[in-house]
Amino acid sequence: MTQPAVNPARKSAAIMQPTFLPWIGYFGLMASVDLFIFLDDVQFDKRSWQQRNRIKTPNGVLWLTVPVLTKGRRDQTICDAEIQPDAKFPDAMWRTIEMNFAKAPYASRYLPALHGIMADNTATIGELNIAIIEWMAREFGIATPTVRSSQTPVASAKADRLVDLCRAHGVTDYLSPPGSKAYLDDSNAFSDAGIALDYFGYTHPEYAQLHGAFEPYMSALDLLVNEGPKAGEILRSGLVL
Template sequence: MRLAILQPSYLPWLGYFDQIDRVDTFVYYDDVQYDKNGWRNRNRVKGPNGPVWLTVPVKLSGRGLQRICDVEIDGQQNWAQKHLRSITQFYAKAPYGSDYIPGLTELLGRTWTHLADLDIAINQTIIQWLGLGARVVRSSTLGIDGDRNERLIRICRHFGADHYLSGNAAKAYIDLETFAASGISVEWQDYEHPSYSQLHGAFVSHLSVIDLLMNAGPESRAILRSGRPIDSKPA
């Protein structure tokens, strides 16, 4: 059984959903330390002049180190309306903009207090749009602790996973021998970003997955899958 573990992210890129598509169980790693200036609260979409950041303001000042699941959104800022305005402006003329803008409008129009809840709710909707079938859980509900490698292994064991899919950035800290000794093989994602027909000039990669959805609609899942190694298949 395959498993992947990733921190919740805001409107993530294609590779995030590739991991979800390639496993049986996907774990949102929502109770680890929040990384400021990471992807938890921001991502990029494409406007007429190139990539544009959409950032969810969060409360960090004076709060010390926080777990992702504890980070609160700064509701005093008009961020959701700004994001919707940008998305609508940039993608209203996209081939499938009318298929997805209403859903994003409903999601972002809700009252959100915690960043992880927002991220996961949006990602779950995108999972449905893409037709992905992995079981999804939050690590904060599992009661599993341990140091970096030990905890990952314990989560794998909890679900009976013998195959762990990881992004390549984790090569810096994944202890392959420890995983192997626990009966768990590690596979590196090795994802290569595919290209597709896109609005606003020359193709730009590594945007939010909503750029793919708006431009490719029902072909999005096939395009998403085209970036993985040829011998790797969905779970």
């Protein structure tokens, strides 16, 4: 497995919410840093990437959604958001995944492990997502260490919270997803803290895929079951250095 080159005088990190079955760019970001921090103690956002993602099927793109208890729990965090215990999860979702990836070249290599992870992590969406992400990262050959913000007590918010998480882990260089550029550039929080700020770049590569013309931005599971051992190399080919 590969790790980012480490300069002992510098330490890079990225901070991301743990999303469900993320796209390949999520793992490209993870592969680009020395430490990956799961931002799992922020508010759970119903029907967001935190609980759903997309796969490709013979009939087009299909959303997979994990059922989460939300009634009367508006302020719950990702790490505390409970999966509905009576929603036949993961069995119904699993049948959908298995049916649509049955003809993928590497389905038998990866799907049983995913099924086991889904069956063993039915308490909270945070635990489920992190377990899946860490498994997929290993299969892509990514050895970047991970930690959770819920295990790193900091009381600040927004950009200051990201800075404080970096400080708590000795981070000198923060690699941000591009969607955060506007508010991070306006805040000056990183420059004031003496932490270098850069933005992640990624160009989505094409790869062998089932069900017709190539469809980008699917769950990274699509790449894994279609390309197998080559998946990590293909994933890294999209990195903009």
